[in-house]
Amino acid sequence: MVSKNTVCLWYNGDALDAANFYAKTFPDSSVDAVHRAPGDYPSGKEGDVLTVQFTVAGIPCLGLNGGPGVEHGFAFSFQIATDDQEETDRLWDAIVSNGGQEGQCCWCTDRWGVSWQIAPRALTAAISDPDTAAAKRAFNAMMNMTKIDIAAIEAARRGDGGAVS
Template sequence: MARIAPCLWFDGTAHDAATFYAATFPDSRVDAVHRAPGDYPSGQEGDVLTVEFTVLGMPFVGLNGGPHFTFNEAVSFQVYTDDQAETDRYWHAIVEGGGSESQCSWCKDRWGLSWQIVPRALTQALASPDKAAAKRAFEAMMTMTRIDVAAIEAAVRGDDA
């Protein structure tokens, strides 16, 4: 058993979210569903209270705590991708069905949880020892929502593409 797991607060949809994440990302699954042994402020005995799940090998707990707290951008999950196809697949899965796009690789899923879908090509470009190339990649990224790997690579090369 893991020694630490982030607990994500949902308003009655923890199982739906965990099922979505398990279907979207590899090495992901719903591990356990726990029902409330009694009534509680946001639910009744027998309702799903917590869901243990794994996303990309990392354990989480989803708590159906009610409408009192919501997600914000102060916490986001960065998912590193190997190519444009993987970037696009995760991005579209997250924003479709009620999610939303933001800037510079950020998006939100239908539950309001923030994600950053980050191609490794971008992180490598931004860490380049060639400061001019890193700056061009950064400036290109600042114009994007979903990251375009080819455009980042062109910026590193100094192409006008």
């Protein structure tokens, strides 16, 4: 059954590659269906993969092989809440080492141009701490990071390690 609300992502002929990568990388992810074009279309031929239904961390998605000229941007991203440094490292490294790029403050981009935030739960808790000084120290520490270092965030939150407030 197709979900009532599905995220549609545009790809240039490699939606199935992206879906397979997401399915092997993120928990609660899968490739659910592959649909081939019933006829020729501007960027493909009859029988080419036209759409791929897949799930990323429980979110239903549709990959559309719409062709060149439509780029992903930072205005949309998947935010994955991680439980520890091991999970943070594994997901970040999987994206970046597969042709992706590092960004600032927990952001990275996969090789297809889709933006991801690999955001440890500890970071979210730290920057929303009711102790505004602790939240500010953690936030300032985060602003100097690419991949999040949970130990450094927690040290900054506590006021340890020379974090600037």
